[in-house]
Amino acid sequence: MKEKKKTSINKHSNSKSVIEKTAQRIFMLCAFFGVLAVASITVYMIISGAPALMKVGVGDVLFGHLWKPTGKDPSFGILYVILTSIIGTGLAILIGVPIGVLTAVFLAEVAPKKLASVVRPAIELLAGIPSVIYGLLGLLIINPWMYKIELKLFQGSETHQFTGGSNLIGAVIVLAIMILPTVISISESSIRAIPEYLKPSSLALGATRIQTIFRVMIPAAKSGIITAIVLGVGRAIGEAMAISLVSGSSVNAPLPFNSVRFLTTAIVSEMGYATDLHRQVLFTIGLILFAFIMIINLILSKLLKSGGADHE
Amino acid sequence: MNEFVLRKKKIRMSDIILTLTIYMSALTTVVLLLGIMGYVFAKGIFVITPTFLTTVTSSLHKTVGIAGNIVNTLYIIVLTLLMATPIGIGCAIYLSEYAKPGKLVSIIEFTTETLAGIPSIIFGLFGMVFFGNTLKMGYSLMTGALTLSIMILPIITRNTQEALKTVPTSYRSGAIGIGATKWYMIQTILLPSAMPGIVTGIILAIGRIVGESAALLFTAGSGFLLPASVEEFVGKVGESGGTLTIQLYLSMSKAQYDVAFGIAAVLLVIVLGINLLTKCISKRLDVNYTSKRRKG
Amino acid sequence: MLIIQVREERDRRMEHKKVASKIKLSAKDWNLYYGDNHALKNITMDIKERKVTALIGPSGCGKSTFLKSINRMTDLIPSVRVEGSLTLDGEDIYHKDVEETILRKKIGMVFQQPNPFPMSIYDNVAYGPRIHGIKNRVVLDEIVEKSLIKAAIFDEVKDRMKKSALSLSGGQQQRLCIARALAVEPEVILMDEPTSALDPISTLKIEELMDELRDQYSVVVVTHNMQQAARVSDDTAFFLLGELIEFGATEDVFSRPREKKTEDYITGRFG
Numbered sequence: 001m002k003e004k005k006k007t008s009i010n011k012h013s014n015s016k017s018v019i020e021k022t023a024q025r026i027f028m029l030c031a032f033f034g035v036l037a038v039a040s041i042t043v044y045m046i047i048s049g050a051p052a053l054m055k056v057g058v059g060d061v062l063f064g065h066l067w068k069p070t071g072k073d074p075s076f077g078i079l080y081v082i083l084t085s086i087i088g089t090g091l092a093i094l095i096g097v098p099i100g101v102l103t104a105v106f107l108a109e110v111a112p113k114k115l116a117s118v119v120r121p122a123i124e125l126l127a128g129i130p131s132v133i134y135g136l137l138g139l140l141i142i143n144p145w146m147y148k149i150e151l152k153l154f155q156g157s158e159t160h161q162f163t164g165g166s167n168l169i170g171a172v173i174v175l176a177i178m179i180l181p182t183v184i185s186i187s188e189s190s191i192r193a194i195p196e197y198l199k200p201s202s203l204a205l206g207a208t209r210i211q212t213i214f215r216v217m218i219p220a221a222k223s224g225i226i227t228a229i230v231l232g233v234g235r236a237i238g239e240a241m242a243i244s245l246v247s248g249s250s251v252n253a254p255l256p257f258n259s260v261r262f263l264t265t266a267i268v269s270e271m272g273y274a275t276d277l278h279r280q281v282l283f284t285i286g287l288i289l290f291a292f293i294m295i296i297n298l299i300l301s302k303l304l305k306s307g308g309a310d311h312e
Numbered sequence: 313m314n315e316f317v318l319r320k321k322k323i324r325m326s327d328i329i330l331t332l333t334i335y336m337s338a339l340t341t342v343v344l345l346l347g348i349m350g351y352v353f354a355k356g357i358f359v360i361t362p363t364f365l366t367t368v369t370s371s372l373h374k375t376v377g378i379a380g381n382i383v384n385t386l387y388i389i390v391l392t393l394l395m396a397t398p399i400g401i402g403c404a405i406y407l408s409e410y411a412k413p414g415k416l417v418s419i420i421e422f423t424t425e426t427l428a429g430i431p432s433i434i435f436g437l438f439g440m441v442f443f444g445n446t447l448k449m450g451y452s453l454m455t456g457a458l459t460l461s462i463m464i465l466p467i468i469t470r471n472t473q474e475a476l477k478t479v480p481t482s483y484r485s486g487a488i489g490i491g492a493t494k495w496y497m498i499q500t501i502l503l504p505s506a507m508p509g510i511v512t513g514i515i516l517a518i519g520r521i522v523g524e525s526a527a528l529l530f531t532a533g534s535g536f537l538l539p540a541s542v543e544e545f546v547g548k549v550g551e552s553g554g555t556l557t558i559q560l561y562l563s564m565s566k567a568q569y570d571v572a573f574g575i576a577a578v579l580l581v582i583v584l585g586i587n588l589l590t591k592c593i594s595k596r597l598d599v600n601y602t603s604k605r606r607k608g
Numbered sequence: 609m610l611i612i613q614v615r616e617e618r619d620r621r622m623e624h625k626k627v628a629s630k631i632k633l634s635a636k637d638w639n640l641y642y643g644d645n646h647a648l649k650n651i652t653m654d655i656k657e658r659k660v661t662a663l664i665g666p667s668g669c670g671k672s673t674f675l676k677s678i679n680r681m682t683d684l685i686p687s688v689r690v691e692g693s694l695t696l697d698g699e700d701i702y703h704k705d706v707e708e709t710i711l712r713k714k715i716g717m718v719f720q721q722p723n724p725f726p727m728s729i730y731d732n733v734a735y736g737p738r739i740h741g742i743k744n745r746v747v748l749d750e751i752v753e754k755s756l757i758k759a760a761i762f763d764e765v766k767d768r769m770k771k772s773a774l775s776l777s778g779g780q781q782q783r784l785c786i787a788r789a790l791a792v793e794p795e796v797i798l799m800d801e802p803t804s805a806l807d808p809i810s811t812l813k814i815e816e817l818m819d820e821l822r823d824q825y826s827v828v829v830v831t832h833n834m835q836q837a838a839r840v841s842d843d844t845a846f847f848l849l850g851e852l853i854e855f856g857a858t859e860d861v862f863s864r865p866r867e868k869k870t871e872d873y874i875t876g877r878f879g
Contacts, residue, residue: 023495024410030402031411031420034469037462038423041430041438048441102337110334119338121587122345128583129348130523132560133576137348139564177344184341197723201785204681205736205792206713210327215735220726231429238431240526241561264433264526271530286437290430297429301422318696318714319705 042290049287052076052280061284067251067261069270069278076281078266082288084254085263088168088247089236092175096236097229099176100183101218107184108191109213127181131242134174138246142170150257163248163259171247171262175239179232186231190224191217223303230300237292240264263289352576359574368538376571378578380536384453384553388532389521391457391549392464397514399461400468405498407469408476428466432527435463439531451552456532463527464517471516475509476502512593519586522579525557534558613839629656632796632826633678638692640677642685647673649850650692655796655843660818660827662841662858664834666878669847671830675798678828679715680708696796713740716789720801722781724773724788729765732773732784736792751791759787760817779810786817797821799829803836815840834874838862846870 053061056076064077103123107116147165154160198220202212218225240262248259249269261269267282267289274282359376367377403424411417439459449455479502487497503510533552536559539545554562556575563571633655640648648670655661663671676682677694680701694701701711713736724732733752742748752769756762761783765776773784782802789797799818803811818840821827831837837844838858845855846869854861854870865871872878 027402027406030399031406034423099337102334103341106338126345132525132557201723204717206709207739210330240433
């Protein structure tokens, strides 16, 4: 009788297990890559951005409103830049979110299925358009309009600095358009996700469809819509290329028809030729932007966690 | 009694106004899209000539060409994917098959989400400082590719995770039950099943890479010449190269608007193509999944 | 046990019978189709004013569909089609000029699963009146209180009107939904298996409620619980496979059914 070769079931004597262990280790490494990346980015942003803060002084940088980095007596006040980003993003949200949420309502509730299946891909397409193309169109379409309006509004004004059309409002319009796809798709999912019984219950009480949408459905989708807004904020505040030529080329107070600089456009416009301290301050601007983004991300993850708990 | 109580028509002003705003919003969105695409194509389609697509801008011949940029774009796409895809898939496999729920996993998932939310200009700054300065790679395609690969990691990881979720647990238990080792099971059963989803992720990443500009501006730079030989082609990795989007930006800044629109039109065609591809693959994914369920 | 209960109820109801009943809702050769599915077949019956009418029958027999067609909730299904006549106080419910919002104000509905809105208790009950144009806070307060009292839940919630309705128990939520329906001051109340998702004590409370509602409203109840139908209703309609098999006074249907199928169902031979 031949003896069958016994394959040990002992884990450690199997050659397969070496491969197994290696595979597992490699996968684990891959997973930590992301952690490594975020950690490195954080470290580098801080290392690059801190020196200028030390050299010029935190107060002077963050709260000074004179930005004259080149010249005999350089001044690095980025208050207006920070304000521009905050106000510009805020205005973009004010314009983009209502249009976005209403379009989401259209897709989820109002539109006949066939129409919705035409409009939805249109929105996905809008999401994929490279930001430079928005920049191009903004430059050639929105700026001329703005210039015309500017000429009319400030006719004969002695104090207004004519910008040739690039101003805060132009940038806000471009930003509002860019956040539309994000706001629409997330709002639509949230509206679709509300419990099914809400709509018939409202209709059975004699409410019209519109009343049902605005008094029951949208409030029920509140947490998802807020998530959409926060994501929109993240998108808007980080946008650089689309608005760099539309928003203007000098740092001013964020008034609608002023030529302004955002945190992002300041970096993009000046990094190419900035040297020494000027360059370092640009990195400080990057650090501030990074800080804003991290705060927004934290708010977002808190929202997502509590939003998930709500539906239980 | 001729009074029809149920038929009194109620005209609610607020209802009418709200309905109007809903339709107006949807119309705005559609008009925007059609407007953007229409305008770009109208202004750009005639710029696209064979010369435009296959040569490099030459002041000698007074021609404009974006061939160099096209090559740069392709180069960066391939380099980035080569680096990011294995790592992204590996991360997804770890999270989905190996990791036990706990603090570790939440940290990994949190950082993946964070990466997805960081704007491209921050990646650009990081790439410039870390790869460009610290690692002394300067302005080169490689610097750009390394930067972009970090940026698209979340896309690959997320899509692979979703794809792995759709693989029925019965496949896994079936394989392990026969005595297959985990890695073998992943190789032979999971990855093939999850392939459509992974491919979708890759295509979405390509879309992101093609449209990217801020992250490349200070990493890959703006060179636009075509390599003249195979050695030059390989060496290109270390040289600066501007992608289509970067070239668009530069042309825009120099007021060369027809070139800009030509590039824009090319980019739109690529974006459209990618969109269609993703749709086709998701349809096949659905078909595969539903047919598998029917057989099961 | 069934017969004893029926007799007791019958004696109580002799009182009500002394007044001749007007007809509130009338169905004549009423048909309903879901696409090709012929869900309701030539239903002809009259629902009397200020009476409780029970619709009984096995699952899928059409009783819920019939109920939902009364307040045109079936309109929400895309492929639905109707034939025949269904009238409220003599008025055609399905006429093309009919405003569903007015119809549904007159005909209220309570669903099987308690389904309060994710809002406060107050806002749930005030929702209906607000929809129909009442904005005055004082008036709303009064309506909310009245409705909660009628639904026999006021005492339990009067101290937490601003709390979320979702914090109530199942039985309380259902009574809240009844209060919500009552707040728009309907004339008819439709109830689709209102107690099937509730515990026995809540069920009892709601059955008592149905009895009290009879004074002011015409109630139509769908129920798969025959004992409940016998306890609560004045008239009973037995549905089977989309057809109305038998309709009559409850004690007649339960003790002297005319059709064999009715008798089979009541004695538990099927369903």
